[in-house]
Amino acid sequence: MRLSTLFGHTLRQVPSKAQTTSHQLLLRAGIIRPPAAGIYTYLALGRRVLRKIEEIARQEMEAIGGQELLMPLTLTAEEIVADLCRKEIESYRQLPTLIYQIHTKFRDEYRSRVGLMEAREFIAKEALSFHLDSKGLNDFYPRIYQAYVNIFHSCRLETVAVETEVGHEFIIPCEAGKHTFMLCSECDYAAHAEEAEFAKTEVPQEVERAVEKVATPDCKTIAALADYVGVPTKRTLKAVFYATEGGEVVFVVIRGDFKISETKLKNALGSADLRAATEEEIFAAGAVPGYASPVAVGGVKLVADNSVLLGSNFVAGANEDGYHLMNVNYPRDFRADILADIAQAQAGYACPRCRSQLTETPGIEVGYLKCGERAAGALYLDQDGKAKPIVIGSYGIDLARLIAAVVEQHQDQRGIIWPASIAPYQIHLVVLGADEGAMAKAEEVYANLNALAYEVLYDDRDESAGVKFNDADLIGVPLRLTLSHRTLKENAIEIKLRWKEGYETIALDVLPRELERLLALRWRKHPDLQAVPPGELMSLFTNSQQGTTTCTICPNML
RNA sequence: CGGGGCGUAGCGCAGUCAGGUCAGCGCGCUUGGCUUGGGUCCAAGAGGUCGGCGGUUCGAGUCCGCCCGCCCCGACCA
Numbered sequence: 030m031r032l033s034t035l036f037g038h039t040l041r042q043v044p045s046k047a048q049t050t051s052h053q054l055l056l057r058a059g060i061i062r063p064p065a066a067g068i069y070t071y072l073a074l075g076r077r078v079l080r081k082i083e084e085i086a087r088q089e090m091e092a093i094g095g096q097e098l099l100m101p102l103t104l105t106a107e108e109i110v111a112d113l114c115r116k117e118i119e120s121y122r123q124l125p126t127l128i129y130q131i132h133t134k135f136r137d138e139y140r141s142r143v144g145l146m147e148a149r150e151f152i153a154k155e156a157l158s159f160h161l162d163s164k165g166l167n168d169f170y171p172r173i174y175q176a177y178v179n180i181f182h183s184c185r186l187e188t189v190a191v192e193t194e195v196g197h198e199f200i201i202p203c204e205a206g207k208h209t210f211m212l213c214s215e216c217d218y219a220a221h222a223e224e225a226e227f228a229k230t231e232v233p234q235e236v237e238r239a240v241e242k243v244a245t246p247d248c249k250t251i252a253a254l255a256d257y258v259g260v261p262t263k264r265t266l267k268a269v270f271y272a273t274e275g276g277e278v279v280f281v282v283i284r285g286d287f288k289i290s291e292t293k294l295k296n297a298l299g300s301a302d303l304r305a306a307t308e309e310e311i312f313a314a315g316a317v318p319g320y321a322s323p324v325a326v327g328g329v330k331l332v333a334d335n336s337v338l339l340g341s342n343f344v345a346g347a348n349e350d351g352y353h354l355m356n357v358n359y360p361r362d363f364r365a366d367i368l369a370d371i372a373q374a375q376a377g378y379a380c381p382r383c384r385s386q387l388t389e390t391p392g393i394e395v396g397y398l399k400c401g402e403r404a405a406g407a408l409y410l411d412q413d414g415k416a417k418p419i420v421i422g423s424y425g426i427d428l429a430r431l432i433a434a435v436v437e438q439h440q441d442q443r444g445i446i447w448p449a450s451i452a453p454y455q456i457h458l459v460v461l462g463a464d465e466g467a468m469a470k471a472e473e474v475y476a477n478l479n480a481l482a483y484e485v486l487y488d489d490r491d492e493s494a495g496v497k498f499n500d501a502d503l504i505g506v507p508l509r510l511t512l513s514h515r516t517l518k519e520n521a522i523e524i525k526l527r528w529k530e531g532y533e534t535i536a537l538d539v540l541p542r543e544l545e546r547l548l549a550l551r552w553r554k555h556p557d558l559q560a561v562p563p564g565e566l567m568s569l570f571t572n573s574q575q576g577t578t579t580c581t582i583c584p585n586m587l
Numbered sequence: 588c589g590g591g592g593c594g595u596a597g598c599g600c601a602g603u604c605a606g607g608u609c610a611g612c613g614c615g616c617u618u619g620g621c622u623u624g625g626g627u628c629c630a631a632g633a634g635g636u637c638g639g640c641g642g643u644u645c646g647a648g649u650c651c652g653c654c655c656g657c658c659c660c661g662a663c664c665a
Contacts, residue, residue, distance in 0.1 A: 038615095040598065040615090041598085041599095041614065041615075041626065042598055042599050042613095042614065042615090043598095043599080044598070044599085045598085045599065045600090045658085046657075046658060048658090048659085065656095066656085066657065066658090134665090136664070136665080147664085147665080151665075153665080198665095207663095207664085393665090394664095394665060395665085396665085397665070425665070426665090427665050430665070461623070461624060462623055462624085463623070464623090492623095492626090493622080493623060493624090493625085493626075493627060494623065494624040494625060494626095495623095495624080495625040495626045495627080496625085496626050496627095497624095497625085497626095498624080498625045498626085499625065499626050500626085502625090511624080513623090513624065514623095515624070523624095
C-alpha cells in the first residue's frame with residue numbers, strides 16, 4: 030500500500046475530545062474516525078488490525094471445535110438462544126457443542142467515554158457452549174479458558190484473570206478503567222474490589238471480662254471513640270444500619286477497623302436491594318445512632334462480619350446516648366442472624382491466599398467466561414428418552430475494546446507500537462529524498478517485497494524525512510525500512526524495529542533473508558517463547574535480547 | 588437519566604463579560620519556488636449561513652428564550 034493513496038491520514042494535533050492515550054493515538058494514527066459520538070469507522074489501517082484480531086479469535090475458537098454462526102440481534106438475548114436450542118438441539122448425541130459469532134452490537138443507552146474502550150457500538154466475539162450436565166461444562170471450561178488466554182497472548186495483551194462467582198473475567202489494569210480491582214503483589218489472586226477477600230488481622234484473644242458501661246460523650250464515630258477510650262479501632266465494634274426495599278432494617282456489625290462491602294452484604298443477605306437506613310428507621314428499630322449496640326437488640330435482622338470473632342473484649346455501643354459498653358464478646362453477649370465475610374478489601378491488606386500485600390488498581394474488562402447461562406425450554410432427550418435441561422456456558426470478548434487495550438499497553442510518546450501479530454502492515458518502507466535514484470530503488474524494493482507476499486506500507490510521498498519518520502512512529506508498524514541516497518551509496522538499506530532505539534544498516538542483497546528470519550519468528554511459532562509464562566511477556570518486550578545473526582536487532586516482538 | 592461545561596474553517600483555538608474595522612490565528616489543504624535523515628522555509632490561494640430557531644436592537648458571533656449536539660462527573664454496562 031502506498032501511503033500517498035492510503036484512505037485515511039494521520040493527525041498532528043490531538044483531537045480535543047479524546048481523553049485517553051489509546052483513543053488519541055487511534056485517532057491520530059488514522060486507525061479510526063468517529064462519524065458520531067460513540068461509534069467508529071475503521072479506516073483502512075484499522076480494518077486491517079481488526080481483521081487480524083478477528084482471525085486470531087477464529088483460529089482459537091476453531092481449535093477447540095467451535096463453529097461460527099451469524100445471528101441477528103444479540104447472541105446472548107435469551108429468546109434467540111432458547112429458540113436456537115429448541116430447534117437445533119434435540120438429542121444428547123448432539124452435545125457437547127460450541128458455537129460462536131463475531132458481529133457488531135449496540136449499547137445505545139450508554140454514553141461513550143473513552144473511544145473504543147467503551148463505544149456505543151462495539152465488535153463482539155461471543156461464544157456459547159452446550160453440555161449434557163454441569164460436569165460436562167466443567168470439563169470443557171479449561172479449554173475455553175486456555176483459548177481466551179491464547180487470544181490475549183497472541184495480541185500481546187497482558188491480562189489479569191479475575192475469578193467471579195460464575196467464572197472469570199479477563200481485565201487489564203489501566204487508568205481509563207471504570208472498575209476497581211484488588212491484585213496480589215505476589216501471587217495471581219485478583220478480584221473485584223467489592224468482592225475481594227483478604228486475610229483479616231487478628232487481635233490477641235484475652236480472657237473475657239465482664240461487660241461494663243462507660244460514659245463516652247461526643248463519641249459518635251469509631252475514630253472519636255477509639256481515641257477517647259484509648260484503644261485501637263480494631264478493639265471496637267462498628268454498627269451500621271441498612272434498609273431493604275420493603276423497609277426492613279438490617280443491623281450490621283463489623284470490627285471498627287474495617288469497612289463494609291455493600292456487595293458482600295447483599296450477597297450474604299441474598300438481596301439485591303439495599304440502602305442506608307434513615308435516622309427515623311434506626312430509632313424505630315429501637316437503636317440510637319452513634320451509640321447503637323448489638324447487645325440485647327431485638328426485632329431486627331443482625332448481620333455480623335466474621336471479624337467479630339477475631340478479637341475480644343470489644344468496645345461497642347450501649348444503645349444509650351453518650352454511653353458505650355466495654356468488654357463485649359461474641360457470642361457471649363450477642364448473636365448474629367448471619368455471620369459472614371462482609372468486609373471491604375483495601376490496598377495493603379493481606380492476600381487471602383499468600384498473605385502478601387494486596388494492591389488496588391482501576392481496570393477494564395476485555396473478556397468474560399460465564400457458566401450456567403439459562404435458556405428457557407432448552408431441553409434435550411437423554412439416552413433413556415428423558416428430557417433434561419441443556420447446561421450452557423457463555424463467553425465473550427469485545428474486539429474493539431481489545432484494540433484499545435493493546436494500544437494502551439503498547440505505545441510510547443511517539444505513537445503506537447503494534448505487536449506484529451495484529452499490526453496493519455508488517456513493513457513500513459520509507460524513501461527519503463526526491464532524487465530519482467532513491468525513488469527508483471525504493472519502487473524496486475517495494476515491488477520485490479510485495480512479490481514476496483509481505484504486507485508493506487510504502488511511504489512514497491514527497492515529504493520531509495521528519496514528517497515520514499514521525500508518521501511511521503505514529504502508525505506503529507513494527508518493522509521500518511529506510512532507503513536514501515546515503516544508504517544507496519553502499520547499496521544498503523536501514524532496518525529498524527519500532528520498539529527499539531537505533532537502527533542497523535544491512536546490504537540490500539541480504540534483505541530478503543533477514544526479513545524471512547525476523548518475520549518467521551512470530552512468537553507463536555517461536556520455540557523460545559512458547560514456554561514463557563503469560564505474566565512475563567511484557568518484560569520480554571521491553572528487555573529484548575539480541576539476536577545471533579547478522580542483524581542484531583531483537584526479534585522478540587515479531 | 589441526574590449535575591457541570593462547551594458548540595466560531597477539515598483539526599486545535601482566540602474573540603462573547605463591556606453589541607458597531609469582528610470573520611481572526613496556528614496547523615492541515617491547493618499552487619509555485621527553496622529545501623531533503625526527525626513534523627523545513629518563502630510566496631500566493633481556497634475554505635466559515637460563528638450549532639439551529641425565534642426575540643431585543645438602527646445594528647447580534649456577542650444580549651434574551653427555546654431546541655439540538657457534544658464533552659466531563661455520576662448512575663449502568665462488556
